[in-house]
Amino acid sequence: MNKDFEIIDHTADVGIRAYGADLKDAFVNAARGLFSLITELDSVDEILQRNIEVDAPDEEILLVAWLNELIYLFDVENVLFKRFEINKLSDTHLEATAFGEKVDKTKHELKIGVKAATYHMTKIVKDDGYRVEVLLDI
Template sequence: MKKYEYFDVTADIGFKAYGNDLNEAFENAGLAIFNIISDTSNVDSSIAKSFEITSEDEVSLLYDYLEELLFYHEVDFMLFCDFNVEIKRIDDAFNLKAKINGESINWNKHERKTEIKAITFHMMDVKKTSHYELQAIVDL
């Protein structure tokens, strides 16, 4: 199974991320986001960051997760290439614990692709069939 794929949206980029379980699909969504910004194969996983979020449903959790990734990218000037996600349902909410690895941005080393301005709720979706499929659009 492929990890993710992109689709065209006017003035934006959409992606679908896949996984055998919800954790893997979220991890691949992180990879999809950072491959829009740069080539993650050139990013070392030398610095680790951890965070935890709780949201009322899976779609909100996806939005909050992607927003958190973008926050660390913009505030800490980092690119990430390795994502470890653990999602649990607690009562009527979803809790996500993430450990992300990457390195500080060095545009002499890292390819500069596209800047992501924001994550949008437009067309955001979480589907489960034989696997999980996440869909999101980022504003460029």
């Protein structure tokens, strides 16, 4: 599989399926999938960075909480992220740095608003590498 992530069809909402050699990669690609829905990733420059820490009772909830933290930052600070580095990842804890810039309407086309990542259909599958799936509420 040569893809980092793909978008899954769902009647009302949109899903993301992300791949990675390890779980960190898959979490990074899920985050890129999320922001690719909001805007064209190529239009975003790396001007600022945010450090992010998330805790959760298990891996699946951690994945949802990670994406919801990014949605929160987009909503509150108007930041679009394009690159992510996950510095620490366990079943219950994640530390990451996200790189991007503030929304500039002359430069970024905002495509859709994402309300939240949901727990419905959340999946983390390990075969060759990792595959993660999340359904987003649009």
